[in-house]
Amino acid sequence: MxxxxxxxxxxxxxxxxxxxxRQRLKEYASKIGMSLLNQTKLITASSELVRNILVYAxxxxxxxxxxxxxxxxxxxxxxxxxxxxxxxxxxxxxxxxSTNKSLGLGLPGAKRLVNYFDIxxxxxxxxxxxxxxxxx
Amino acid sequence: MANxxxxxxxxxxxxxxxxxxxNQIQDPTLREDLMSNDELxxxxxxxxxxxxxxxxxxNYSDISTQEYYPVIEILNSLSITRxxxxxxxxxxxxYVLSLKKAIxxxxxxxxxxxxNTLIEEIIRISxxxxxxxxxxxxAFIKGREEVILRQTSEINEISTPVIRVWEGILALPIxxxxxxxxxxxxxxxxxxxxxxxxxxxxxxxxxxxxxxDTLVAQHLIKTVNATRLMGAECIxxxxxxxxxxxxxxLGIDLTGVQTKSSMASALRSAFTKQQMVVTKAKAxx
Ligand SMILES: Nc1ncnc2c1ncn2[C@@H]1O[C@H](COP(=O)(O)OP(=O)(O)OP(=O)(O)O)[C@@H](O)[C@H]1O
Ligand SMILES: [Mg+2]
Numbered sequence: 001m002x003x004x005x006x007x008x009x010x011x012x013x014x015x016x017x018x019x020x021x022r023q024r025l026k027e028y029a030s031k032i033g034m035s036l037l038n039q040t041k042l043i044t045a046s047s048e049l050v051r052n053i054l055v056y057a058x059x060x061x062x063x064x065x066x067x068x069x070x071x072x073x074x075x076x077x078x079x080x081x082x083x084x085x086x087x088x089x090x091x092x093x094x095x096x097x098s099t100n101k102s103l104g105l106g107l108p109g110a111k112r113l114v115n116y117f118d119i120x121x122x123x124x125x126x127x128x129x130x131x132x133x134x135x136x
Numbered sequence: 137m138a139n140x141x142x143x144x145x146x147x148x149x150x151x152x153x154x155x156x157x158x159n160q161i162q163d164p165t166l167r168e169d170l171m172s173n174d175e176l177x178x179x180x181x182x183x184x185x186x187x188x189x190x191x192x193x194x195n196y197s198d199i200s201t202q203e204y205y206p207v208i209e210i211l212n213s214l215s216i217t218r219x220x221x222x223x224x225x226x227x228x229x230x231y232v233l234s235l236k237k238a239i240x241x242x243x244x245x246x247x248x249x250x251x252n253t254l255i256e257e258i259i260r261i262s263x264x265x266x267x268x269x270x271x272x273x274x275a276f277i278k279g280r281e282e283v284i285l286r287q288t289s290e291i292n293e294i295s296t297p298v299i300r301v302w303e304g305i306l307a308l309p310i311x312x313x314x315x316x317x318x319x320x321x322x323x324x325x326x327x328x329x330x331x332x333x334x335x336x337x338x339x340x341x342x343x344x345x346x347x348x349d350t351l352v353a354q355h356l357i358k359t360v361n362a363t364r365l366m367g368a369e370c371i372x373x374x375x376x377x378x379x380x381x382x383x384x385x386l387g388i389d390l391t392g393v394q395t396k397s398s399m400a401s402a403l404r405s406a407f408t409k410q411q412m413v414v415t416k417a418k419a420x421x
Contacts, residue, residue: 019313022347040347040378044386047349095387105350109386 004076006066013059018050021062028064028075034135042075042133045110049079049129052106057083057126067132074115074134082126089119141257142191144246145239153184156238163230183210184235196260199267211268212275219279228276232269236262296322298329305406306335307399309374311344319355323362336368337409339402343374353388360393369394369409373402 006028010021022043029039046062053060060081067076086092093111098104107129111117116132145152157180161173186206193203211232218228239261247254296318299307306329308322326338340359345352356372363370373396375383383390396402407414 015315026346037378037381040382041385043347044349044382047347047351048386051349051351103350103354103388105387109350109388112385112387113382 002067002069004065004067008064010062010064011059012050012053012062015054018047018054021050022047025064025075025077028066029133032066032073032075032135034075034133038133038136041113042077042131045113045131045133046077046079048106048110049077049131052127052129053079053081053083055100057081060126072134072136074132076116076130076132079129080126081128085123085125085127086119086121087123089121093119139192139194140247140253141196141239141243141261142188142194144243145188145191148242148246149184149188152235152238152242153181155241156180156184156235159234159237160231163234179210179214180235183207183214186210187235191264196264199264199271207268208271211272215272215275216279216282219276220283223276225273225276228272229269232265232272236265236269239265296325298325300329300333300335301339301403302407302410302412304333304335304337304410305403306330306333306338307341307403308338309341309344309399313347314342314345314352314355316351316355319359323359326359327362327366330363330366330368337371337406338363338368339371339373339399339406341374341399341402342372342379343376343399345374348379348383350386350388353383353386353390357390357393371396371402371405373397373399 008024008028010024011017012021025043025046026039029042034042050062053062060079060083062080063076063078065076065078067074091097093107094104095108096104107119110129110131114131114133116130118130119127120129121127157177160176160180190203190207193201195201195203199208214231215228240258243254243257243261247257295311296308299309301307306326308326310322312318314322326340329335330338340356342348342356348356360370360372371394372390375395375397377397394405396405404414
């Protein structure tokens with residue numbers, strides 16, 4: 001069973017919010033003693049997902065949580081938006097797929113950087129991505 | 137409703153002005169270092185004139201109407217100037233609030249005999265001046281925001297120095313978040329400096345960049361490509377071990393981009409490319 005120990009919600013509407021969010025996330029990760037490598041992975045993955053919110057949905061919110069399942073402690077981040085949603089998730093998860101003429105590495109790359117990755121999306125309704133990175 | 141206040145103000149304008157200026161000077165927060173008494177006098181006179189003009193219309197409640205345009209314009213520019221000059225919000229608000237005090241003093245004097253009218257007029261004029269003081273605060277905050285914006289862009293400029301480390305070699309330490317706007321500035325500075333100095337190698341040091349995600353990577357690649365188009369080479373240095381691993385997991389392809397772990401090793405490779413050797417001087421015997 002997973003328990004959430006500490007929770008904070010941040011609104012994401014502009015580039016400045018991304019900077020602020022990354023700083024907060026770093027605080028959470030270093031407070032629980034996450035290794036520098038894992039911190040960097042968590043923050044980079046989150047940076048991708050929060051950018052997707054800004055680019056595709058213009059705005060949304062993120063929830064940062066310290067979670068534990070009694071065996072290990074980590075940080076869970078939930079990215080929620082009410083944007084256009086993703087019609088074909090498996091396609092969006094492929095390396096190099098982009099509707100934005102970009103690298104198309106955000107989603108698949110983020111998945112490789114974390115221990116848990118879940119994406120829910122309904123076209124027209126929005127997208128929710130949840131990730132967890134354990135302390136070690 | 138009779139426009140008693142307007143009458144009184146027109147009649148005793150000079151007394152109001154004098155009392156107002158006295159109030160301002162007496163306020164312990166007045167910054168004589170920031171404004172001379174002469175300036176204060178001219179400014180206050182100008183505002184009072186347009187204020188009296190506005191209340192003559194009999195409108196005391198809606199400051200969004202045409203009568204108040206001149207008043208609001210003066211207040212706006214005054215607050216913004218004060219924000220630039222480093223006044224505090226309090227010092228700025230005191231300006232209008234001390235006018236209220238001056239007007240009330242004169243009204244009390246003129247309407248001594250008619251307490252009811254006095255109270256009515258005081259309430260009306262208070263409400264009006266309160267709205268106007270909110271206008272000054274809003275303008276003040278806008279002024280501060282402009283100052284912050286200006287400073288941000290100045291910081292952007294100065295935080296992206298291009299250093300000429302050696303004949304033909306430029307170095308650019310990047311510190312902080314690398315967003316599109318900053319990349320643009322960095323690129324412009326770098327390309328300009330390549331032209332100015334005729335350099336053929338540029339070292340982009342990213343040890344001070346906290347997060348390298350796909351966006352930052354793309355910005356870096358763009359900068360490297362632009363440098364190439366100018367006929368120069370670009371080395372990216374300061375890739376920390378955890379960043380290197382993260383870039384690999386993300387799947388970013390940096391082949392074709394020269395990378396080095398530290399500024400020192402980038403410099404060494406730049407020297408080699410320029411066919412220069414750095415050796416220790418032999419100790420004299
Ligand atoms: N929050 C979202 N809302 C709607 N569509 C999204 C969202 N996130 C991703 N997508 C879609 O999934 C595609 C893949 O996203 P991904 O982040 O992997 O690549 P990208 O954003 O196109 O490029 P990169 O992140 O590498 O710059 C996007 O092009 C977009 O069509
Ligand atoms: Mg993306």
